[in-house]
Amino acid sequence: MIHEILFYLSIAIILSTLVPFIRHDFWIFRVFEYPRLQKLVLNIFVILAILIFAFPHQTADYIVLFAMFINVSYLVYLIFPFTIFGNKQIIGSLEKPGKNNLKVFIANVYQENRKASEYHKEINACDPDVILMVETDTWWQTQMDTLSERYPFQLKIPLANTYGMLLYSRFELQNGEIKYLVKSDIPSIETLVKLPSGQLVKLYCLHPEPPVPQENPRSTERDMEILLVAKKAKQSEHPVIVMGDLNDVAWSYTTELFGKVSGLLDPRRGRGFFNSFNAKYFFLRFPLDHIFCSPNFTLSSINRLPNCGSDHFPMCVDLQYNPKAEVKNETPEATTEELELANEKINAEL
Incomplete structure (x- = not known):
């Protein structure tokens, strides 16, 4: 039972990342752009749960697990610039606060x-x-x-x-x-x-x-x-x-x-x-x-x-x-x- 839940949850997470690639203005395609950090956290927890409670034993399981690792990498790539480890797009002030x-x-x-x-x-x-x-x-x-x-x-x-x-x-x-x-x-x-x-x-x-x-x-x-x-x-x-x-x-x-x-x-x-x-x-x-x-x-x-x-x-x-x-x-x-x-x-x- 837990194997099936994690399998279909993984599919849902992957699809939620793929949906924004459809460049359509209807809200259902745009709303999935918002929770990328939430998707990343959930993705990591599901991978850990799979490895601990439902280790892959079929080809389809391995494919989905591999896709989940790719999904994590892609979400990290999107979010990384907004972390403290990303490059600063605008530098800190060179002078003390003043008239400018x-x-x-x-x-x-x-x-x-x-x-x-x-x-x-x-x-x-x-x-x-x-x-x-x-x-x-x-x-x-x-x-x-x-x-x-x-x-x-x-x-x-x-x-x-x-x-x-x-x-x-x-x-x-x-x-x-x-x-x-x-x-x-x-x-x-x-x-x-x-x-x-x-x-x-x-x-x-x-x-x-x-x-x-x-x-x-x-x-x-x-x-x-x-x-x-x-x-x-x-x-x-x-x-x-x-x-x-x-x-x-x-x-x-x-x-x-x-x-x-x-x-x-x-x-x-x-x-x-x-x-x-x-x-x-x-x-x-x-x-x-x-x-x-x-x-x-x-x-x-x-x-x-x-x-x-x-x-x-x-x-x-x-x-x-x-x-x-x-x-x-x-x-x-x-x-x-x-x-x-x-x-x-x-x-x-x-």
């Missing part, structure tokens, strides 16, 4: 959450220059507007559909715009932030729909919005930061395509997973809240903050603008085929 630093705080607050005081506590502790909060309605705006004295520059779109955004900045915002890139009820923010040094930084704030049945059964709109911003970032004449809840994991093929098309860097690479979702279930956690930056930045600090009642942990990341870093950072580049794929997704029919 921009510390950002991002949080998906979970619209029905009422622990606003917990966010004030973490904001005070982090002391960011820019605050982005998503899933914010008018109740959340009322609770957070007490920040206005310290953060006088603001762009706010409170919505009752879980896609509201609040942006607060202690630094001057210029040419701030609220965009609806793909859908009329899903906003994003584009603005310039003026650092104390006078340097302007282009900031994009996103929260696209996740590919799940209760929200949107396809990833088409999410991928389109992410890749539209990738092209905008690539064409920007200013240093760029993209941040928000992208509803996509750091290792998905869409996020990797975003990095290559935009040329932006992920500060988590080589430093850890920084899983920001799900705060309520430790065994179902993925890196969904992102901050990407152009190669002319270095990293002063990155932290996942304590849970504040949401299903997401807040993140606090301190970036330092430094053009000298461009020759030391690992800048991703897209091939001709990848650019064609990005354009295909951007121009997909909705």
Whole structure:
């Protein structure tokens, strides 16, 4: 009995790794990209169980066990860049924090959450220059507007559909715009932030729909919005930061395509997973809240903050603008085929 259970469980694990190779936008093909770390852990435990309790005795058993070892190797290959053993895509800051630093705080607050005081506590502790909060309605705006004295520059779109955004900045915002890139009820923010040094930084704030049945059964709109911003970032004449809840994991093929098309860097690479979702279930956690930056930045600090009642942990990341870093950072580049794929997704029919 245990032999059969482990045999069919092994088949299921292998299939869950193969499904994302089907480049289809329907949610069932995309959702299996998320739990790669969980699949790796389960894969290892099943292999150990097979070796201890159900050692192979038929050709099919050996084939499945061999496939499980290949599966482990592939999952390690995918996850390794986000461990502390991987190469750092963005180097640590070369100078002490100063007038070229921009510390950002991002949080998906979970619209029905009422622990606003917990966010004030973490904001005070982090002391960011820019605050982005998503899933914010008018109740959340009322609770957070007490920040206005310290953060006088603001762009706010409170919505009752879980896609509201609040942006607060202690630094001057210029040419701030609220965009609806793909859908009329899903906003994003584009603005310039003026650092104390006078340097302007282009900031994009996103929260696209996740590919799940209760929200949107396809990833088409999410991928389109992410890749539209990738092209905008690539064409920007200013240093760029993209941040928000992208509803996509750091290792998905869409996020990797975003990095290559935009040329932006992920500060988590080589430093850890920084899983920001799900705060309520430790065994179902993925890196969904992102901050990407152009190669002319270095990293002063990155932290996942304590849970504040949401299903997401807040993140606090301190970036330092430094053009000298461009020759030391690992800048991703897209091939001709990848650019064609990005354009295909951007121009997909909705």
